Amino acid sequence: MTALLDVSDLVVDYGRGRTAFRALHGVSLDIAPGECLGLVGESGSGKSTLGKAILGLAPVTGGRIQFDGREISGVSGRARRALADDIQVVFQDPYGSLNPAMTIGDILVEPLLTSGISAGAAATRVREMLDRVRLPSTAMERYPSEFSGGQRQRIAIARALVRGPRLIVCDEPVSALDLTTQATILDLFIELQRETGVAYLFVSHDLGVVRRVCHRVAVMYRGELVEVGEGEQVTRSPQHPYSERLRLASPVADPVAQRERRTQWLALREVRDAVVR
Numbered sequence: 001m002t003a004l005l006d007v008s009d010l011v012v013d014y015g016r017g018r019t020a021f022r023a024l025h026g027v028s029l030d031i032a033p034g035e036c037l038g039l040v041g042e043s044g045s046g047k048s049t050l051g052k053a054i055l056g057l058a059p060v061t062g063g064r065i066q067f068d069g070r071e072i073s074g075v076s077g078r079a080r081r082a083l084a085d086d087i088q089v090v091f092q093d094p095y096g097s098l099n100p101a102m103t104i105g106d107i108l109v110e111p112l113l114t115s116g117i118s119a120g121a122a123a124t125r126v127r128e129m130l131d132r133v134r135l136p137s138t139a140m141e142r143y144p145s146e147f148s149g150g151q152r153q154r155i156a157i158a159r160a161l162v163r164g165p166r167l168i169v170c171d172e173p174v175s176a177l178d179l180t181t182q183a184t185i186l187d188l189f190i191e192l193q194r195e196t197g198v199a200y201l202f203v204s205h206d207l208g209v210v211r212r213v214c215h216r217v218a219v220m221y222r223g224e225l226v227e228v229g230e231g232e233q234v235t236r237s238p239q240h241p242y243s244e245r246l247r248l249a250s251p252v253a254d255p256v257a258q259r260e261r262r263t264q265w266l267a268l269r270e271v272r273d274a275v276v277r
Contacts, residue, residue: 003030004068004199005167011062012049023049025223026063036193036200038210038231040246041220047203051169055089056080085115088160092172094152098144105140108159115163129158133188150181161192170202174209186212207246211235219243
């Protein structure tokens, strides 16, 4: 199957000269139409930088990003805005990503109006999308502060989907939510993907989260991909030591199993520290 998104030898540098910091070191990956690719790693691994580069929010020093066969890493202005019909994002903070001074209806209708859809058609589409994310149409008259964290993330998902994109970059979309709410939002992501055929780049630090929603998983460490494979294989039987550290860092409900997992994680960390020294 032809890739919807194809990232090849991507390099991202921040700053210039002696103060430059290389955040991505020749990263290559692809996402097929309708696929969910999980991108996991600790803070500072470069996973969010990759998502920002795809969205045009981080500088591309080298390599290329192609969407549906078209180079997009260098586009800006009108061409970048036109990509919003095909590429959208769901951010980590469901409150900070919503304008507190606007009603939910205005927030969701605005991108449709800017793309040329009439006010009546836009309002109809927004009501349909709110229903899809399990919110009542009366939510249109309310403000973000009137909703819980989980409800606000549903609104953010509705905003990402309302233009009918083909790819959504999900940047830690459930990390700010409690475990029960996380589960319901993850199920919603799965359901909406089945209904719409949208592809996801699902950025997370939690292997347990990506195991639930992703078809394949890519593991990032210090700006490089160290392992890519089927979701079940990478999250349960990883091959790279760093991927195994991430697996062992994910908590389990059984206290005995958790104690053993903690012991194994500490042993791996001691080995890593010895190598670094």
